Amino acid sequence: MSSKAHSTGLRAKHRQPSPRKQSLPLPKANAEAINFLKSIQPKDLQLLVFSETLAMVSDTGEPLGELTIDVQKGKYRDELGVISYCLIVHALNRGFLDNLLCGNSLLGYLSGKMEIMEQHSHEFIKLLVLPMERKTSLVRQEDQLAMTRIVKEGEEMKTEVTFFPWNSTAGFISEAANLVILRVMAWRQMVPSNARFLALDTEGKLCYSTYQALGFQTIQVGHQQAEVFIVEQTVHSDEGIPMSCQFYLFSDGHLAKRVQVGSPGCCIITKMPILREQDEIEPPPVFEKKPLAWEEDMELYSKFMDRKEELRLSHNSYMLHHPEAHALISDFLLFLLLRQPADVVTFAAEYFGPFSVRRQPTPALPSSNRPSPFRSLAPEPSSSCGFTPASGEG
Template sequence: MSYKLHSTGLRAKDHQPSSQKESLPLPEANGEAIKFLTSLQPKELQLLFFSETLTMVSDTGEPLGELTIDVQKGKYRDELGVISDCLIVHAFNRGYLDNTLCGNSLLGYLSGKMEIMEQHSHEFIKFLVLPMERKTSLVRQEDQLAMTRIVKEGEEMKTEVTFFPWNSIAGFISEAANLVLLRAMGRRQMVPSNACFLALDTEGKLCYSTYQALGFQTIQVGRQQAEVFIVEQTVHSEEGIPMSCQFYLFSDGHLAKRVQVGSPGCCIITKMPILREEDEVEPPPVFEKKPLAWEEDMELYSRFLDRKEELRLCHTSYMRHHPEAALISDFLFFLWWRQAADGVTFAPENFGAFSVADAGQFFFLRSTQPSNSFRSLVREGAERAGSS
């Protein structure tokens, strides 16, 4: 059966809430449960995206039907049109119980922290005298969770609408979230210690849900033997008896067996799945730093000689086209050679020999004698500037 997104949830606003015992406080999940949910990381959840199929069998091993569970990554559009990433959980089973056709379908949308966005479930038992059918829809509407339950027995149908404040259902595990949570526990090979979650009982009442590790067991799947981790979930209904279900999980979260405590049948796997292992990220290689003996490398040494000759020719060409560079080089050499006490005074005397106006004078011959010609020119220019 298919459901149109949000159709049931939107109609829930038009119904009047059913009478609730508002005087009784709602149960609350404890800190261990909240901590476990917040510890789920996107990288871990990606390893839980796969589909699996189990066979429903009676207590004598007779096949009665199939159970299919599929978890995938998808997109969710809320009633305001906002699109966000989500986990899409789809489960379906159909078979016979005491020669009576029965089945259950589930479609859920979850956030990365297992918060319910929307969920639709449909259960039926085709009794010949009084067929029974139950539809339950959960839709988050702003700051509350709307639940619509439609129960049909024969020709009689009853509709009930309940609203839960969103801040009161922290740690709530829906049916869809339970399937993902079990896979995470199977991969971790552990359950959160003393964690107490919230769930809905068969009457749609909010109650506690706990998980208990029952240890490991080796089972036979075809011709192979494999070790499984057993987790028991118990929904503690406040009005009825607790209902427990045992899940036998492989190391990657695949379900090997599911047993409803008190039920004559179970669901088992008939073919060993290919277990999904997390890809191991190899550390980057470490290369030790080695000294480069390039002189011993014929190719590198040849490149060095070629580059050296190239630079020599480049420098020679530059000096040929720029003779003034040689003058600067000569000036620095004579400055060092003469050990002039005043480089500023020595500069005009050195370059004066190249002046066209004073070509007959050799100022560089008097470089060892103090000269005030340059300083007098500077002083004269300063005096003129001050008088103006």
């Protein structure tokens, strides 16, 4: 989904977008909030991938609509065509409020660090006189976060574009990230103490966002009772009153209830989900190393004897067809026993060196004191001093 896909309408009175920047100084998240986001590991995210559905009900229990939240793993392609792994968050809320159709949808792409890659949200309420609609898009563009807001009231439409420096968005919690972070808090059964995150208020301005643990409560779902962990999120707008929302969470992150403070209704689960448990990684089994008594195994012993006989016949055949090899080895061993050098390896190198095709030819009458090229790597034993096979010895 691309931000370029938003339609402006054919008959709407459309004001030209006006790029702007939020007035400085911008609010900053504190260290507690940033450290909490850094503490989220890839293994934590694997437990948060599932979908859920809640019913929207009024204060009297009358059904008003439905809320679905889905978090899945996926891939994201940026403007340069680079593909990276991400979490895809999709939420849809649609129902009636005072007999008026209203709803909102959300589609967000998050990195493993809960950083926003791209997000699109759409809110609407079908008022009889003046229908209202608001679309907000967030897209990371290199070193900045671009926000496009389209607000439509009746036939009048206003578009606003805002750019936030990327380094000012540390600790920013988008709507999509909020749904994932609540699941993390449910698994950990805790809220970061004194953490002050960043969020967007209803006017699209950066402000502070905080979370507070309200304790545990036992609720009834059908014929079952379950304990939930209550977390309250508050968005502190600089221009309006704070907006708070309470989330009742099961131990695995499933949402049991959501209450917008001041709203006449709420969202509540109608069927008890199958709660997930964290997999315990068992240590790999340890197998003791046992000696292999292959001589006692008739099959292995038979294969060994067959292979041994095969090699013996092959070696005899080779020596039969190459009698010069036998003569060369016999000559070397005879000379080795006559000289009995202390360094057998250097002696063998000097003996077989003249047979190499890469070695330069030696003069017909070489000096007996001529230094050997092999003596630079090892000390020259006195017993083999002056030996040169090309001189005619041996």
